[in-house]
Amino acid sequence: MKITFEELSHFLEVQFPQGASYGTLQKLGDGWAEMKLDVDEEHLRPGGTVAGPAMMGLADVTMYAALLSRIGLVPLAVTANLNINFLRKPVAHAPIWARATMLKVGRTMGVGEVFVYSEGVEEPVAHSTMTYSIPPEK
Secondary structure, three states: OOOOHHHHHHHHHHHOHHHHHOOEEEEEEOOEEEEEEOOOHHHEEOOOEEOHHHHHHHHHHHHHHHHHHHHOOOOOOEEEEEEEEEOOOOOOOOOEEEEEEEEEEOOOEEEEEEEEEEOOOOOOOEEEEEEEEOOOOO
């Protein structure tokens, strides 16, 4: 692992403070991360469920954390592709959490998957695969 939980938490707080609206880091390991989002009214959509963009944002920032655990603090690592499948309805006012796992990390790209869960629902509510672009070293 290239960075610690504390280093990544500090980096996200200072360099990506708006990221807190997508979730907060809970756990970090070598090539994986877990983040949680406390769902409130701004994350809901008509029909009494968590909005897709809220789940996508949580999945994306969780994948970013998992990737940085492998490559270090590289601010310009960016999402190149995001695919998400919404599997079942999350609980409207319950927290959601995500676990991202890197499947492959190369020199210029990282590929991983994320499962999103809703408190009170046993099975995942969404599954995402993502590709991140890693900038060349200078």
